[in-house]
Amino acid sequence: xxxxxxxxxxxxxxxxxxxxxxxxxxxxxxxxxxxxxxxxxxxxxxxxxxxxxxxxxxxxxxxxxxxxxxxxxxxxxxxxxxxxxxxxxxxxxxxxxxxxxxxxxxxxxxxxxxxxxxxxxxxxxxxxxxxxxxxxxxxxxxxx
Numbered sequence: 090x091x092x093x094x095x096x097x098x099x100x101x102x103x104x105x106x107x108x109x110x111x112x113x114x115x116x117x118x119x120x121x122x123x124x125x126x127x128x129x130x131x132x133x134x135x136x137x138x139x140x141x142x143x144x145x146x147x148x149x150x151x152x153x154x155x156x157x158x159x160x161x162x163x164x165x166x167x168x169x170x171x172x173x174x175x176x177x178x179x180x181x182x183x184x185x186x187x188x189x190x191x192x193x194x195x196x197x198x199x200x201x202x203x204x205x206x207x208x209x210x211x212x213x214x215x216x217x218x219x220x221x222x223x224x225x226x227x228x229x230x231x232x233x
Contacts, residue, residue, distance in 0.1 A: 100170060114191060118229065137215070146199070157176055157195060157196070157197045158170075158171070158184075158187065158188075158196045158197070158211060159171055159196075159197045159198075159199060159227075160180070160196065160197070160198050160199070160216065161199040161200075161201075161205055162198070162199070162200040162201060162204045162208055162209060162212055163201050163204065164201040164203030164204050165200070166205070166208050167214060170184070170187075177215055178220075179210065180212065180215050180216065181215055181216070181218065181219035184196075184216065184219055185220075186220060188221070194224045194226045195209050195224070195225050196216060196221055196223065197224075197226075197227050198212065198213065198216075198224060198225065198226050199227040200226070210228075
């Protein structure tokens with residue numbers, strides 16, 4: 090009669106519970122898909138948006154690594170550091186504040202095709218005098 094009380098379980102009346110040895114990856118995949126969608130939506134918004142008509146040259150594109158620090162000069166002489174308008178006298182202190190002790194990466198200068206040579210030269214001289222020597226000029230490739 091005692092054997093009929095365990096309902097077919099073996100042992101001392103307790104069922105032996107064993108943990109599963111498999112990993113449930115469904116929550117992990119769900120989180121990764123949500124993050125992928127978020128990054129796909131926000132990535133195009135992170136580019137510098139100062140409208141500049143770049144001159145066209147035959148130079149090849151450089152490989153893109155990290156997000157560069159960009160200075161833009163419009164045809165009417167306005168200077169932008171990333172997307173913020175700055176004056177020539179504010180440019181060096183702001184660059185130093187961004188870079189801290191030094192900025193080893195290349196600083197890109199985007200000058201409008203209608204910008205004067207003097208405006209571009211003054212900006213490059215001010216940036217160089219602030220201690221930044223790795224400068225690059227951005228152009229558009231010639232369309233053939």
